[in-house]
Amino acid sequence: MLQAVDATFGYGDTPVLHGVSLDIPAGALVGLIGPNGAGKTTLLRLLSGTRRPSAGQMLLDGSPLSVRSRAALAQRIAVVPQESQLAFDYTVLEVVLMGRYAHLGTFAVEGPTDLAIARAALEATGVAALEERMFSTLSGGEKQRAIIASALAQISSSSRSSPGGEILILDEPTAALDLRYQLGVASLLHDLHARRGSTIVVSTHDLAFAARVCRTLVMIKDGRVLASGPVDDVLSAGRVRELYDVDVDVVRHGSSRLVVPRGQGDTERRA
């Protein structure tokens, strides 16, 4: 449904992505993994239409992203950034309602539908009780959920025909969260995927998180796709060594996969 076809991109003279091809079908739960600087964030920007590739194409339902208006794109694809800093004191509900921007005309005001959608989004992310609170007073995990709710409100439509039509992109969602909140986000994403059929793309360098949440993984290294496919196929010791230049063991523990570094230098020295 959402595809990158041979996409190339650079900032100024620095090339970041080289001929990346990627296919995200409807209802997918995809993880983008790779080291810092591999080009994950750039790829996310291309996928959401915020930037255009210098070569190649980004397609949504077969047609290029560039032919769609900003508003039309925003109604399908929402991005949850790594961190959210609000310059002013908005309430949680106000922040969520901002997600409805693409659905309203210039001077239109949010109506009962928008309000209902916003509240539903808050329910879905489990922070409905925080509606009237000031955003700045929330904990890190609660803020994350509120922003996810805002993104959901953005891509929700009362008249959506195709399930999986809404695409949620998250950039390093666990970077600033502790373990409890990480697990919370993981189960939230599963929930959204299961109940709403949303298509979810998660970019992360936390391999365990990626393995826990996602069904398929795409490995990016040096601006190229190293591997893509089901989690167990991609998350192998060999692949991880290719990606990070580190020897690891991939251990299954229940439904989780642990990536354990093998043969650390200092343990050898101590021994």
Add this chain to the structure above:
Amino acid sequence: MNYVSAMLRRQPLLRHLVLLGSLAIVALPVHGQEQTRAPGRIISLVPAVTEMLFAVGAGPRVIGVSSFDHFPPEVERLERVGALLDPNVERILALRPDLVVVYRSQTDLIAQLGRAQIPTFVYGHAGLADVTSTLRDVGARAGAAARASTLASDIERRIDVVRKRFAAGPRPKTLVVIARDAFALRGIYASGGAGFIQDMIVAAGGDNVFGDTRRQAVQATSELIITRAPEIILELRGDPIDAATRAKELRTWDTLASLPAVRNKRVHIIADARTVIPGPRVAEAVELLAGAIHNE
């Protein structure tokens, strides 16, 4: 001469006496020299005092003036040494003056000149009467006391003539504008009830509408001007003005068309440096102002 030198040759005692005597004549005034020998290299940072120096005949001894000096014409050939806010100490010292005329507020400069042991004449702005007393002081310092005194008395007499002439008659309410924005009635500064401009107006038989304030300059708002309802408006400027600009500037007052001065066309722009410099030409300035106020 031949006789004297012949006598001195023949009478040694006389020779010694004459020698001693001449030494005495030379020695005696040495002490007095520091007090009464006129300064020969004068620098003046105060335009009003520069005029005074020239007026009492010390002009040839003036070697440096301020950036704002323009009268008498001879000063244009003189060295410039800065002014109130930016006196150029190096240049002043380089000219090796033996008297520097400074403003009272130039405390740093005064201290520096003191350390260099250069005598200073400290000037302070004040009222009309102080012009003549300053003139006398300047004359005394410059070694032209007599001439200064004569000139001062002359000035006082002339002002007195004007004063007596209009003392008894009606005093028109006068607004004296000393600065404002070009072509707009904004940023208007008027003469207040203190300072030499106020004194000149009083002498010239006018009634300063801001004479009740105790300041030299008043920021006059349109409301204040309307309230004081001047019958005559005098705009004093130091620089000349061409006819076209003068006409346009006069028209600017039409904004306050209801003022008696504007209605009766008694608004005058006096572009004459004499009216804004408290120097020896104040008597002429008073006569000029009296003419404008009493419509002569």
Add this chain to the structure above:
Amino acid sequence: MRSIRTRILTAVLTFGGGALLTILLAPLIGSTPISVRRAFDWSVPFGDNPDAQIFFIARLPRTLAGALVGSTLASAGVVFQGLLRNPLATPFTLGVSAGAALGAMIAITFAPALAPSGIPAAPLASFAGSLLAVGIVYLLARARHRGLSTNTLLLAGVTMNAFFSALILFVQYFADFTDTFRILRWLMGDLDVSSYAPLVSTLPLVIASFAAFVWLARPLNLLSLGPDAAESRGLDVTGAQRVAFVSASLATGAAVSVGGPVGFIGIIVPHLVRLMVGADHRVVLPASALFGAAFLVACDVVSRTVMAPLELPVGIITALIGGPFFLWLLVRRR
């Protein structure tokens, strides 16, 4: 929370009512007591009616100027704070007032040589100066990469302020005492326009800017999430930043050309308004415009009466209120 429509309406009615009341009362107050009845007594010829003269020539234009300048600076302040994502930004942060001051200074010092005869030079020159400063800041900020980087904007603005201040000192060298005094006075703000002409001539620009502000209300909300987040919500971030920068700068330049750079309005009013109505720009902008008008008119009344018959520059009053206000803000934020 009540619906946004209700909130906007309530804010406009309350603040609008307050502004109207202030504007109606202000011309009646001053150092000279006047009688309203006499001022409006048409049977007396205008030339013989000092009450009418004071009301219509001295006080009414001044009150209207205060309303215009106050509402413009307050709303421009809101827009700049939204653009720079910083509640401490003011309409003067990006160099507008320094450019305007330089322009006015040049006009005041060299007026006889430069003035297009017949037209007051200072307002025109100050507007030109502010355009110059703003233009340079804009070009500097744009040069870096696509879009307007707010960091670069800030740095460029601070640099402009410093550079123009140095130029001002340079020009001051050529000014004599009265010029310097008048410039200082201009810098402290002066609403005594005494005619309706300056108001009429700046009104079209102000109205155009206000129209832009209306459009900017929602984009500013989104911008406060950060440019990337705003972009992904569907906002044309670069376009919105451009509109915000240009409209707020022009409005500020126009306001400064009327009354000089009156400080603190652009930061006190938005802060107080946000405390009262929340952060949604659709409420904050109209409320700030109305409150700004009332606030400056009230400050002007104080400046005219507290040391009557002499007048304090209105900028001193706003600064005397602004200083303690900031201290209170700082204490409160902790």
